[in-house]
Amino acid sequence: MSRRTSPVIPGFGLTLGYTLVYLSLLVLIPLGAMFVHAAQLTWAEFWAIISAPRVLAALKLSFATAFAAAVINGIIGTLLAWTLVRYTFPGRKVIEAMIDLPFALPTAVAGIALTALYAPSGLVGQFATDLGFKIAYTPIGITLALTFVTLPFVVRTIQPVLADIPREVEEAAACLGAKPLQVFRHVLLPALLPAWLTGFSLAFARGVGEYGSVIFIAGNMPMKTEILPLLIMVKLDQYDYTGATAIGVLMLVVSFILLLLINLLQRQIAKS
Amino acid sequence: MSIRRFALAALASAIFAGPVAAAETLLNVSYDPTRELYSEFNAAFNKHWQAQGNEAITIQQSHGGSGKQARAVIDGLRADVVTLALAGDIDELYKLGKLIPENWQERLPQSSTPYTSTIVFLVRKGNPEGIKDWDDLVKPGVEVITPNPKTSGGARWNFLAAWAYAQQKYGSEEKAQEFVEKLYKNVPVLDTGARGSTITFVNNQIGDVLLAWENEAFLALKEEGGDNFEIVAPSLSILAEPPVAVVDENVDKKGTRKVAEAYLNYLYSDEGQRLAAKHFYRPRNQAIAGEFAKQFPELKLVTIDKDFNGWKTAQPKFFNDGGVFDQIYQAQ
Numbered sequence: 367m368s369r370r371t372s373p374v375i376p377g378f379g380l381t382l383g384y385t386l387v388y389l390s391l392l393v394l395i396p397l398g399a400m401f402v403h404a405a406q407l408t409w410a411e412f413w414a415i416i417s418a419p420r421v422l423a424a425l426k427l428s429f430a431t432a433f434a435a436a437v438i439n440g441i442i443g444t445l446l447a448w449t450l451v452r453y454t455f456p457g458r459k460v461i462e463a464m465i466d467l468p469f470a471l472p473t474a475v476a477g478i479a480l481t482a483l484y485a486p487s488g489l490v491g492q493f494a495t496d497l498g499f500k501i502a503y504t505p506i507g508i509t510l511a512l513t514f515v516t517l518p519f520v521v522r523t524i525q526p527v528l529a530d531i532p533r534e535v536e537e538a539a540a541c542l543g544a545k546p547l548q549v550f551r552h553v554l555l556p557a558l559l560p561a562w563l564t565g566f567s568l569a570f571a572r573g574v575g576e577y578g579s580v581i582f583i584a585g586n587m588p589m590k591t592e593i594l595p596l597l598i599m600v601k602l603d604q605y606d607y608t609g610a611t612a613i614g615v616l617m618l619v620v621s622f623i624l625l626l627l628i629n630l631l632q633r634q635i636a637k638s
Numbered sequence: 639m640s641i642r643r644f645a646l647a648a649l650a651s652a653i654f655a656g657p658v659a660a661a662e663t664l665l666n667v668s669y670d671p672t673r674e675l676y677s678e679f680n681a682a683f684n685k686h687w688q689a690q691g692n693e694a695i696t697i698q699q700s701h702g703g704s705g706k707q708a709r710a711v712i713d714g715l716r717a718d719v720v721t722l723a724l725a726g727d728i729d730e731l732y733k734l735g736k737l738i739p740e741n742w743q744e745r746l747p748q749s750s751t752p753y754t755s756t757i758v759f760l761v762r763k764g765n766p767e768g769i770k771d772w773d774d775l776v777k778p779g780v781e782v783i784t785p786n787p788k789t790s791g792g793a794r795w796n797f798l799a800a801w802a803y804a805q806q807k808y809g810s811e812e813k814a815q816e817f818v819e820k821l822y823k824n825v826p827v828l829d830t831g832a833r834g835s836t837i838t839f840v841n842n843q844i845g846d847v848l849l850a851w852e853n854e855a856f857l858a859l860k861e862e863g864g865d866n867f868e869i870v871a872p873s874l875s876i877l878a879e880p881p882v883a884v885v886d887e888n889v890d891k892k893g894t895r896k897v898a899e900a901y902l903n904y905l906y907s908d909e910g911q912r913l914a915a916k917h918f919y920r921p922r923n924q925a926i927a928g929e930f931a932k933q934f935p936e937l938k939l940v941t942i943d944k945d946f947n948g949w950k951t952a953q954p955k956f957f958n959d960g961g962v963f964d965q966i967y968q969a970q
Contacts, residue, residue, distance in 0.1 A: 405853050418959075419968070478837065487843040502842075582837075586786055586828040588967035599830065600788045603705040604958055605712075605730050 397618065404611040415612040421597060428594040429620065431505055432573030435512035440566045443520030444558070450521075451528045468517045473578030480511055481583045505587030508593065511579045516569035522532055523565035524558055531557055559635050567628040574621055663696040664897055667717035669704040669791065669880070671854050675917035676721070682913060683904050687897065695897055702793035702829050711737065711885065718889050718898040719926055721882040723791035725749070725942075726949030728883050737887040749943070751879040752905035753919035756939060757799045759870040760839065760848040760855045767846045771872050772803040775847060776820040783845035784825060787833045787957050792832040792878075794957060796849040799876040801956075802940040806874065819966045840867070851878065852934070853918035871935035879942065 484491040484501040494501050501507050505611055539549045577595040585591045592619055601610035668676060680697040686747055704723035704917040711717045712735040722728055723952050731737045743750045761769050767780055775782050787793040827844060829835040839848040855869050889895040906909050911921040934935035946952040956962045
């Protein structure tokens with residue numbers, strides 16, 4: 367199709383070839399190797415590994431905390447993006463730069479710092495202790511670490527979209543008698559939602575696989591605060607490569623299905 | 639397999655690619671707490687090596703969790719010698735990689751273990767919980783910090799020491815399992831490695847007692863000056879034997895067998911033994927152990943070979959999937 371309309375910049379064959387090679391080397395071959403390795407297992411063996419109670423507990427924990435972190439960032443991230451786009455105030459540039467820091471920091475450093483802060487004797491953690499609950503070494507701590515690591519996703523995806531919506535649109539809606547909440551609900555939200563979903567799913571996917579920052583704050587108690595990537599490491603430490611790839615495949619499949627669903631939802635929204 | 643090998647080779651070359659030196663290089667792949675020992679030992683060996691009329695060599699050291707290091711070597715990291723936390727990890731070099739012969743442990747004196755260590759307790763200054771022996775660790779309310787034995791070599795020694803104590807004191811395996819079950823109920827955090835547990839105990843102030851390598855405990859005391867912690871030696875512990883081996887496959891390819899063997903043998907020399915003791919490892923040489931007798935508390939020690947039939951039996955029984963350690967947590 368693109369051939370017939372003859373695009374301004376030529377080179378479809380070259381760029382597509384490059385794309386395929388690039389994706390193959392980086393994504394397809396490594397992931398394919400994992401599937402091939404896992405294929406050494408029979409169905410029964412594979413099923414026995416992924417249906418072990420500890421694996422299921424970790425599966426629930428990993429996806430639930432990643433989801434919670436994505437939701438938190440979905441809300442707070444929108445707020446942050448709103449503040450940065452709609453207002454000018456001293457220090458805005460500094461905050462703007464700070465948003466990306468969680469990407470630059472080695473995740474282990476983040477994990478150790480958060481643990482020190484939120485451990486029962488830590489600067490913030492001691493208040494939680496006074497109130498009778500714990501942050502570090504519980505699923506709350508894991509969610510916290512994931513929220514930190516995935517902070518930039520939602521902010522960065524909806525910021526440009528928000529900046530593109532002219533203020534006049536909101537003013538027009540207000541002139542037509544819409545209340546602030548109605549402006550948000552009927553004018554801003556539909557425009558933002560696709561980008562928001564992209565940010566949400568990026569944060570979610572990143573959270574599911576996160577290892578470095580979580581292991582320090584998780585406490586790693588079997589059945590309670592063990593994340594799936596840790597179980598993969600445990601299997602590797604037993605030189606059980608196939609068992610590790612089985613869990614890897616499980617994570618990949620579940621993530622893929624969830625991301626696919628989000629994608630479908632996005633398309634549905636775009637249609638309406 | 640080949641993909642993993644390629645990735646690791648790329649990683650290794652990224653880490654170790656220095657200026658290309660004409661001199662021979664030797665790579666010692668070791669575990670976490672030996673960093674200080676080997677940086678001093680390497681210099682001493684180099685001097686000794688040159689005094690014998692050889693060219694100076696460049697010795698590189700790599701440290702990390704013992705199991706991860708073994709995996710890196712299996713996957714293609716070109717180690718000339720490995721000096722790991724337990725024989726079980728070096729066994730895998732034979733089993734999975736065929737990089738060394740099966741009888742590797744018979745090639746050097748004392749089951750290829752030039753120095754040993756043991757497991758002791760590190761408690762907070764003044765020992766507020768009055769912890770003296772293993773029995774004090776299972777008391778309600780006492781918090782014990784130890785890493786996860788599934789991911790940490792050191793933690794496996796901790797677990798087996800507790801097991802040996804309970805089995806000797808209470809007379810049966812069932813009692814021993816009950817004992818370790820109670821002990822692990824008192825563990826609030828299972829870090830993935832020994833250094834992680836030390837951070838949890840020392841920096842984050844979690845727990846009343848840390849189960850630690852003796853050499854790590856001494857190192858922690860030395861670094862903080864003895865103001866906040868003290869070492870408690872239990873009545874019985876385990877002889878932790880971190881063995882060493884030349885990686886035949888790699889030294890034969892690189893032509894470094896002679897220097898690699900000399901390097902490991904030098905660990906058994908008087909100087910090597912003194913350096914080990916200086917870095918809080920117990921020397922094998924009795925005369926030199928005598929010189930440092932004051933430093934090391936006397937303990938009754940069980941061994942992995944006599945009391946647990948070696949790692950080949952202990953690893954699957956206690957730590958593999960479905961083993962005793964897993965049962966503890968399934969039961970809860």
